[in-house]
Amino acid sequence: MISQKAKYALRALLALAKEGDSLMIGEIAARKNIPRKFLEQILLEMKRHGIVHSRRGKLGGYSLLMPPEKITYGQVLRIIDGPIAPLPCLSRIAYRRCPDCKTEETCEIRRVFARVAESAREVLDRTTIADSLSASFLLDEPEGGAHEMAHL
Amino acid sequence: MISQKAKYALRALLALAKEGDSLMIGEIAARKNIPRKFLEQILLEMKRHGIVHSRRGKLGGYSLLMPPEKITYGQVLRIIDGPIAPLPCLSRIAYRRCPDCKTEETCEIRRVFARVAESAREVLDRTTIADSLSASFLLDEPEGGAHEMAHL
DNA sequence: GCTAAAGTCTACCGAACAGATAGAGTTAAG
DNA sequence: CTTAACTCTATCTGTTCGGTAGACTTTAGC
Numbered sequence: 177m178i179s180q181k182a183k184y185a186l187r188a189l190l191a192l193a194k195e196g197d198s199l200m201i202g203e204i205a206a207r208k209n210i211p212r213k214f215l216e217q218i219l220l221e222m223k224r225h226g227i228v229h230s231r232r233g234k235l236g237g238y239s240l241l242m243p244p245e246k247i248t249y250g251q252v253l254r255i256i257d258g259p260i261a262p263l264p265c266l267s268r269i270a271y272r273r274c275p276d277c278k279t280e281e282t283c284e285i286r287r288v289f290a291r292v293a294e295s296a297r298e299v300l301d302r303t304t305i306a307d308s309l310s311a312s313f314l315l316d317e318p319e320g321g322a323h324e325m326a327h328l
Numbered sequence: 329m330i331s332q333k334a335k336y337a338l339r340a341l342l343a344l345a346k347e348g349d350s351l352m353i354g355e356i357a358a359r360k361n362i363p364r365k366f367l368e369q370i371l372l373e374m375k376r377h378g379i380v381h382s383r384r385g386k387l388g389g390y391s392l393l394m395p396p397e398k399i400t401y402g403q404v405l406r407i408i409d410g411p412i413a414p415l416p417c418l419s420r421i422a423y424r425r426c427p428d429c430k431t432e433e434t435c436e437i438r439r440v441f442a443r444v445a446e447s448a449r450e451v452l453d454r455t456t457i458a459d460s461l462s463a464s465f466l467l468d469e470p471e472g473g474a475h476e477m478a479h480l
Numbered sequence: 481g482c483t484a485a486a487g488t489c490t491a492c493c494g495a496a497c498a499g500a501t502a503g504a505g506t507t508a509a510g
Numbered sequence: 511c512t513t514a515a516c517t518c519t520a521t522c523t524g525t526t527c528g529g530t531a532g533a534c535t536t537t538a539g540c
Binding site for chain 3: 200
């Protein structure tokens with residue numbers, strides 16, 4: 177399960193992308209039904225990672241710093257929730273050896289979850305905020321190409 | 329990330345499948361490097377779900393109740409860690425509406441994670457304990473068929 | 481410059497969960 | 511009837527999740 181916080185982060189970015197302009201925290205919170213003070217923390221974090229930009233004072237607000245076509249779901253999830261990999265020994269951003277696993281290369285479990293991680297990244301690192309907003313993405317299923325595995 | 333507990337559960341089942349016979353808790357714990365008392369709870373739970381069988385008293389121990397070809401990773405993970413779906417509104421075993429999501433059908437986030445869930449299930453519900461033990465599975469990559477997405 | 485309205489920063493908090501550990505109870509073989 | 515196994519329930523410590531609080535800083539406009 178992804179965290180509530182990550183869901184809020186994605187929604188906030190979607191709101192900013194849709195608006196295409198600066199928005200105040202309170203406005204984003206209201207539109208997306210997010211606790212305002214909690215959203216503050218989230219946006220601050222997104223700012224630290226160069227995803228959004230902010231203006232202080234009256235007429236302040238947040239806007240996207242990167243174009244929405246460049247912001248992937250994977251990027252946001254890694255910032256908020258940490259690694260996408262289901263095992264620490266499969267993480268690219270925070271590799272840690274499983275302390276109780278003797279031989280990583282022959283670990284039966286690792287092999288299986290490596291495939292899970294791969295296909296999760298396949299989706300999350302290719303899907304952008306802009307994709308989510310575009311009408312073509314709203315079709316029930318993407319038609320062919322990289323997504324055919326979804327039909328297996 | 330899957331929990332340590334789930335990892336232990338899978339390892340214990342692998343040990344039982346490999347042995348092909350009854351094993352005492354202490355023996356499984358020793359072979360797989362699992363805290364013994366913790367493993368007790370895990371095996372009890374697997375028993376409640378009809379995965380394993382136990383004998384008490386001297387000469388007691390645990391053995392598989394289902395053939396290892398029928399025990400999937402998905403099954404074990406759902407027992408120990410709960411839903412595989414990354415959002416409650418995408419879970420098949422424990423569906424819950426996202427309380428802060430107005431229109432489920434048009435939720436942009438849900439669409440994306442539905443694809444993630446689908447491909448995770450694709451791997452986890454098809455891979456069995458027996459698969460993990462078989463030599464062919466030990467090849468670096470499965471060759472073709474359902475797994476070609478792993479190369480994208 | 482003062483004030484109102486916006487973002488910034490740090491701390492805290494209650495509930496739940498993770499990863500165990502403890503120990504008394506039950507069963508069965510020899 | 512003792513020993514060695516599984517069974518059950520409780521407890522514990524530390525961390526994370528989801529959120530709240532409040533003091534502080536910046537800026538626009540009068």
